[in-house]
Amino acid sequence: MNTLVTNAADFDHLGSLLDDGLLLVDGESSEILRANPAAVRFLGENLIGFQANTVLTASNITQEVRSCFNGDRPMEFVTGVSHDRFRQFRVRLKLMPEGRVAVLLMDMTLQHNLEKVRRDFVANVSHELRSPLTSLVGFIETMQASRELDNATRQRFLSIMDEEARRMSRLIDDLMSLSRVETEEHIAPTDTIYIKSVVQSVIASMSNRAAMENQAILFKDNRADADDAAVILGETDEIMEVFHNLLDNALKYSAPDTDIRVHLFSHDPDHLRFDVINKGEGIPEKHIARLTERFYRVDKGRSRKMGGTGLGLAIVKHIVNRHRGRLSIKSELKGETVFSVVLPLSAMS
Numbered sequence: 066m067n068t069l070v071t072n073a074a075d076f077d078h079l080g081s082l083l084d085d086g087l088l089l090v091d092g093e094s095s096e097i098l099r100a101n102p103a104a105v106r107f108l109g110e111n112l113i114g115f116q117a118n119t120v121l122t123a124s125n126i127t128q129e130v131r132s133c134f135n136g137d138r139p140m141e142f143v144t145g146v147s148h149d150r151f152r153q154f155r156v157r158l159k160l161m162p163e164g165r166v167a168v169l170l171m172d173m174t175l176q177h178n179l180e181k182v183r184r185d186f187v188a189n190v191s192h193e194l195r196s197p198l199t200s201l202v203g204f205i206e207t208m209q210a211s212r213e214l215d216n217a218t219r220q221r222f223l224s225i226m227d228e229e230a231r232r233m234s235r236l237i238d239d240l241m242s243l244s245r246v247e248t249e250e251h252i253a254p255t256d257t258i259y260i261k262s263v264v265q266s267v268i269a270s271m272s273n274r275a276a277m278e279n280q281a282i283l284f285k286d287n288r289a290d291a292d293d294a295a296v297i298l299g300e301t302d303e304i305m306e307v308f309h310n311l312l313d314n315a316l317k318y319s320a321p322d323t324d325i326r327v328h329l330f331s332h333d334p335d336h337l338r339f340d341v342i343n344k345g346e347g348i349p350e351k352h353i354a355r356l357t358e359r360f361y362r363v364d365k366g367r368s369r370k371m372g373g374t375g376l377g378l379a380i381v382k383h384i385v386n387r388h389r390g391r392l393s394i395k396s397e398l399k400g401e402t403v404f405s406v407v408l409p410l411s412a413m414s
């Protein structure tokens with residue numbers, strides 16, 4: 066950088082080629098003397114004449130520039146931007162001729178956001194594991210301290226402990242599923258599957274549970290040729306997991322005594338669509354776009370009471386993506402909620 070940028074014309078030429086922001090600042094005052102188009106895009110139009118520390122949030126930037134100026138060594142640090150708190154830059158300083166310093170601004174916003182997502186994920190997992198664990202430890206201590214517990218109380222404690230242990234186990238299973246489907250997401254599945262019978266077998270496996278709540282899961286094939294086998298390229302276990310999760314939600318979040326419907330449509334000549342429909346409270350519009358985020362729940366307390374961890378739809382989304390499909394969600398308050406899965410038909414069907 067210091068060999069190239071010796072005059073304004075060089076600066077402008079090099080700067081126009083860079084995707085990174087480039088500022089030329091005065092080594093003493095850190096006043097901005099020139100800015101390339103990327104820097105203008107990142108920091109705003111009005112830069113020339115301002116001190117670097119008025120646009121970058123690193124409070125010591127004038128100091129950094131000065132010490133670079135005195136020490137003649139490259140320096141790097143991370144900074145935000147005054148007018149956009151979501152942006153993050155890695156800054157590299159380099160001493161230039163005539164007492165100037167070049168400030169290279171590399172946009173780190175994406176990496177920074179990914180890092181935040183990772184941190185939030187770890188915090189969520191720890192939190193979700195800690196609550197059942199705390200409850201288990203609490204009951205164990207109580208039982209150890211009171212030897213004279215009557216049988217009914219003992220049984221009650223044990224059944225709560227059993228439920229908490231199962232919750233932890235479910236969470237771990239879901240985390241493993243999620244991690245597996247995330248790693249496999251770019252590998253297209255190649256098995257030929259008869260999706261209609263796969264979906265019907267999931268429905269059959271959940272019918273008893275529905276019946277216990279006085280509900281039924283009704284399947285209907287709405288295609289013009291309902292005898293057609295409906296073949297897709299997929300992975301049976303994953304497709305089963307998609308419908309298991311959608312039906313699990315439909316049962317959990319539906320009003321008592323209402324039936325669940327699964328309707329198959331010909332979406333277009335190359336795609337099938339399954340609608341999983343239930344009646345219940347519904348989902349307020351503002352939550353819909355976020356439902357497939359990991360751990361996102363509309364009503365944390367309620368979903369948790371029903372044993373939910375908020376990973377089900379995240380798993381569904383990744384599996385549907387892997388199958389080159391699409392998931393869409395529509396919901397009316399106090400009405401019908403429809404989860405639609407569109408999947409490409411295999412060329413042989």
Ligand SMILES: Nc1ncnc2c1ncn2[C@@H]1O[C@H](COP(=O)(O)OP(=O)(O)OP(=O)(O)O)[C@@H](O)[C@H]1O
Nearest residue numbers: 314315318362363364368373374375376377378402
């Ligand atoms: N059919 C539905 N009707 C109303 N709300 C729903 C429905 N399906 C999902 N939701 C909402 O979306 C949230 C996320 O669903 P998701 O399946 O990811 O998590 P969960 O059911 O809470 O837990 P998990 O599936 O991990 O056991 C739920 O907590 C619930 O608030």
Ligand SMILES: [Mg+2]
Nearest residue numbers: 313314377378
């Ligand atoms: Mg769920």
